[in-house]
Amino acid sequence: MKIAIYGYGNIGRGVETSVKFHKDIELLCVFTRRDPATIQTKSGVPVYSVNDILDYKDKIDVLIVCGGSATELLEMTPELTKNFNVVDSFDTHAKIPLHFATVDKVAKESGHVALIAGGWDPGLFSVNRLYASAVLPEGKDYTFWGKGVSQGHSNVIKTIDGVLDACQYTVPIEEAVEAVRTGKMPELTARQRHRRECFVVVTESADKTKIENEIRTMPNYFADYDTTVTFVTAEEFRKNYSEFSHGGMVIRTGKTSEKTHTIEYRLTLDSNPEFTSSALLALARAVNKKYVRGEYGCITMFDIAPADLSPLSDDELRAKIL
Amino acid sequence: MKIAIYGYGNIGRGVETSVKFHKDIELLCVFTRRDPATIQTKSGVPVYSVNDILDYKDKIDVLIVCGGSATELLEMTPELTKNFNVVDSFDTHAKIPLHFATVDKVAKESGHVALIAGGWDPGLFSVNRLYASAVLPEGKDYTFWGKGVSQGHSNVIKTIDGVLDACQYTVPIEEAVEAVRTGKMPELTARQRHRRECFVVVTESADKTKIENEIRTMPNYFADYDTTVTFVTAEEFRKNYSEFSHGGMVIRTGKTSEKTHTIEYRLTLDSNPEFTSSALLALARAVNKKYVRGEYGCITMFDIAPADLSPLSDDELRAKIL
Numbered sequence: 342m343k344i345a346i347y348g349y350g351n352i353g354r355g356v357e358t359s360v361k362f363h364k365d366i367e368l369l370c371v372f373t374r375r376d377p378a379t380i381q382t383k384s385g386v387p388v389y390s391v392n393d394i395l396d397y398k399d400k401i402d403v404l405i406v407c408g409g410s411a412t413e414l415l416e417m418t419p420e421l422t423k424n425f426n427v428v429d430s431f432d433t434h435a436k437i438p439l440h441f442a443t444v445d446k447v448a449k450e451s452g453h454v455a456l457i458a459g460g461w462d463p464g465l466f467s468v469n470r471l472y473a474s475a476v477l478p479e480g481k482d483y484t485f486w487g488k489g490v491s492q493g494h495s496n497v498i499k500t501i502d503g504v505l506d507a508c509q510y511t512v513p514i515e516e517a518v519e520a521v522r523t524g525k526m527p528e529l530t531a532r533q534r535h536r537r538e539c540f541v542v543v544t545e546s547a548d549k550t551k552i553e554n555e556i557r558t559m560p561n562y563f564a565d566y567d568t569t570v571t572f573v574t575a576e577e578f579r580k581n582y583s584e585f586s587h588g589g590m591v592i593r594t595g596k597t598s599e600k601t602h603t604i605e606y607r608l609t610l611d612s613n614p615e616f617t618s619s620a621l622l623a624l625a626r627a628v629n630k631k632y633v634r635g636e637y638g639c640i641t642m643f644d645i646a647p648a649d650l651s652p653l654s655d656d657e658l659r660a661k662i663l
Numbered sequence: 664m665k666i667a668i669y670g671y672g673n674i675g676r677g678v679e680t681s682v683k684f685h686k687d688i689e690l691l692c693v694f695t696r697r698d699p700a701t702i703q704t705k706s707g708v709p710v711y712s713v714n715d716i717l718d719y720k721d722k723i724d725v726l727i728v729c730g731g732s733a734t735e736l737l738e739m740t741p742e743l744t745k746n747f748n749v750v751d752s753f754d755t756h757a758k759i760p761l762h763f764a765t766v767d768k769v770a771k772e773s774g775h776v777a778l779i780a781g782g783w784d785p786g787l788f789s790v791n792r793l794y795a796s797a798v799l800p801e802g803k804d805y806t807f808w809g810k811g812v813s814q815g816h817s818n819v820i821k822t823i824d825g826v827l828d829a830c831q832y833t834v835p836i837e838e839a840v841e842a843v844r845t846g847k848m849p850e851l852t853a854r855q856r857h858r859r860e861c862f863v864v865v866t867e868s869a870d871k872t873k874i875e876n877e878i879r880t881m882p883n884y885f886a887d888y889d890t891t892v893t894f895v896t897a898e899e900f901r902k903n904y905s906e907f908s909h910g911g912m913v914i915r916t917g918k919t920s921e922k923t924h925t926i927e928y929r930l931t932l933d934s935n936p937e938f939t940s941s942a943l944l945a946l947a948r949a950v951n952k953k954y955v956r957g958e959y960g961c962i963t964m965f966d967i968a969p970a971d972l973s974p975l976s977d978d979e980l981r982a983k984i985l
Contacts, residue, residue: 359919362801438982458985465794465926467985468969472787474984475945475972476938479684522931585922597681597941600907600933604787607929609844611922616798619919623797643970643980647790650797658965660760662796663780663789 342629343400344622346371347391347421348407349380351585352430355618356405357384363622365652369401398424402632403625405429405618414457415440422447422455422639426632428625430460430617437463437641445639454632455639459624460617461608462486466591468642469606473593477602480595481526485513485534489587489613497562498539501555503547505575508582510538513589524594524601530565537568540582542575587613623650664951665722666944668693669713669743670729671702673907674752677940678727679706685944687974691723720746724954725947727751727940736779737762744769744777744961748954750947752782752939759785759963767961776954777961781946782939783930784808788913790964791928795915799924802917803848807835807856811909811935819884820861823877825869827897830904832860835911846916846923852887859890862904864897909935945972 342365346353349371360368361384370387373380377388389397404425408414411433418429422444431440437458448455458464462484470482491511498507517534520527539556543549553570557563573582590607610616624642627649631640648655653662664687668675671693682690683706692709695702699710711719726747730736733755740751744766753762759780770777780786784806792804813833820829839856842849861878865871875892879885895904912929932938946964949971953962970977975984 355919362799362919364800434985437985438978441981463985465798468794469928470984471969471973471980472790475948475969475974476787476942477684478686478941478974597677597684597934597937600937602933602938603929603931605927605929605931606791607925607927609925609927611924612919615919615922616924619800620798626797641981641985643977643985644968646966646968647793647797648965651793652797652800655965656760658793659763659963662792663756663759663785663963663965 342402342626343367343369344403344405344625345369345397345401346405346407347394347417349373349375349382349388350407351614352618352621353405353407354383355612355614355616356407356621357382357386359615359619360622362619363626363652366622366626370397394421395424401425402629403428405621405625411436415443418455418457419443419447422453423451424453426454426628428456428459428621428628430464430621431458432460432463434463441639441641448637448639452637454628454637456624456628456641456645457639458641459621461610461620462589464617464620464642465608466589466606469591469604470593471643473591473595473604473606477593477595477597477604479597480593482591482593483517483521483529483534484589484591485518486589487511487513487535487587489589489610490584494537494539494562497559498541498556501552503544503552504541505544506542506578508540508578510540512536512538518590518592521592521594522603522605524603526594532566535566537563537566539568539570540573540578541570542578543572585612585614586610626650626652664724664948665689665691666725666727666947667691667719667723668727668729669716669739671695671697671704671710672729673936674940674943675727675729676705677934677936677938678729678943679704679708681937681941682944684941685948685974688944688948692719716743717746723747724951725750727943727947733758737765740777740779741765741769744775745773746775748776748950750778750781750943750950752786752943753780754782754785756785763961763963770959770961774959776950776959778946778950778963778967779961780963781943783932783942784911786939786942786964787930788911788928791913791926792915793965795913795917795926795928799915799917799919799926801919802915804913804915805843805851805856806911806913807840808911809833809835809857809909811911811932812906816859816861816884819881820863820878823874825866825874826863827866828864828900830862830900832862834858834860840912840914843914843916844925844927846925848916854888857888859885859888861890861892862895862900863892864900865894907934907936908932948972948974
């Protein structure tokens with residue numbers, strides 16, 4: 342099957358990198374909104390302008406939509422679904438029902454398959470929450486993120502006057518994880534579950550005390566957490582705080598009688614964009630299988646039977662993996 | 664939806680116990696090969712003879728086939744699929760393709776949905792192996808079992824002359840688990856991954872040295888492992904070694920470039936039969952949904968889209984769990 346990348350940012354480059362291990366998938370090209378002449382891909386695949394995308398309509402089985410932000414995907418994915426099967430990694434949980442409705446309408450009209458909200462959260466974590474709650478209906482689940490960079494939290498710090506750059510790590514609190522594993526189903530506040538570590542580069546004349554205070558008291562983002570602010574130089578920042586590592590875990594504990602059970606799913610990722618991209622490729626495979634079978638409409642990972650994610654046949658899967 | 668239990672052993676009783684938390688599922692009755700008059704169910708649901716089962720054909724949406732051993736299921740599941748939608752927990756990995764072929768033929772002829780090999784391994788562990796290998800094709804996965812009782816290993820000890828009772832715990836070796844988590848994809852022998860602890864009750868006149876030697880050198884079962892044998896009294900055995908706790912983990916480490924990622928799925932179960940039964944109930948729900956949609960044939964957990972496992976609607980799942 343043949344895919345193309347729409348948008349050459351972190352996720353787009355991740356797709357380009359990880360596709361070489363998906364032997365059944367060929368990357369055809371990259372589409373960009375920038376001037377294609379200014380972009381040299383790592384793998385050498387050609388770069389075309391998004392304005393020419395319809396010329397490739399019949400050559401592409403699935404388009405991986407790598408919009409730079411969730412806002413962009415709200416418009417981009419439905420538009421592209423008019424002419425392509427698509428996969429996106431839309432990650433604003435609260436807006437998923439809205440995005441689904443918009444994309445579903447277009448996909449049903451155009452006869453395409455569009456997978457939204459692929460990746461690990463939403464994505465693999467969601468799938469694990471679903472399996473765990475279906476198998477243990479009497480229980481409670483907990484999601485921990487990190488240690489890893491939250492782009493949203495980093496960006497909001499950058500909007501503060503005097504801040505040149507910022508990086509925010511979300512860190513799960515080990516005591517909370519341990520409390521959950523006891524099976525006692527504790528009620529945990531946001532502060533008890535995660536802490537936030539901020540590394541900030543400021544201008545020479547900046548008032549550090551004021552900036553630190555502004556970060557730590559910011560509602561929604563930081564006020565409900567134990568937040569530490571560390572000021573670093575631009576040099577230190579570049580060297581130490583531009584990582585892509587991330588991860589987290591979903592734990593559900595539940596009962597079947599007085600007996601308690603724990604289901605734990607954990608990801609430890611060297612590179613969040615590369616892992617997410619590799620997951621999107623497995624989803625592209627499933628989208629293509631569904632399209633070939635004549636299915637259409639918007640779907641999420643909840644609608645994909647696991648077998649559709651694999652390049653192996655059903656017989657091979659039952660013999661080797663079941 | 665209405666279910667019935669076929670076979671009132673550990674799994675059958677587990678279904679009876681855990682069904683109360685699956686609010687959308689009603690347990691109608693139990694079928695037994697014994698004299699129904701000799702069985703009093705814990706919940707008070709009626710017990711009928713397997714000979715009368717066809718009288719209930721139109722009242723039961725899904726039959727949970729709780730055969731006492733994998734051998735029984737090879738005959739029982741296809742026979743019952745002639746008249747019912749069924750779920751079984753067939754767990755002899757090597758014979759799954761054979762069992763699938765037999766059941767699939769009957770299910771397609773009779774127009775029923777038959778799920779085989781449900782539970783956690785085969786089952787949830789298999790599903791996690793599939794997701795992990797689809798998302799990280801360049802990698803290696805490892806399955807660890809325990810600490811928990813292996814029925815097969817316990818039974819084989821009981822066949823030795825002079826042995827009255829036996830219980831064998833499979834124990835994962837922590838160093839191996841840690842080595843896997845490093846992401847270096849070590850090659851591990853059976854001995855490096857698990858050890859085996861046997862607790863054995865013998866007759867007064869038994870030759871303990873001979874029995875211990877016979878266990879530890881037994882091919883396939885024990886010779887390839889570090890095996891300890893502890894002799895205990897019948898009283899100690901009853902008190903300490905009749906547990907149902909079990910668990911284990913599936914770990915895959917893989918690369919997308921020089922970057923390494925780890926996916927870890929872990930179960931810690933107070934009661935293996937109760938957890939397995941609760942999983943079978945989620946599978947029964949999916950089987951019923953497929954049947955209502957007009958699907959038929961033999962399936963495994965690989966063929967079930969996660970959404971079908973849940974009592975929630977697709978809209979609710981996207982809004983609450985995705």
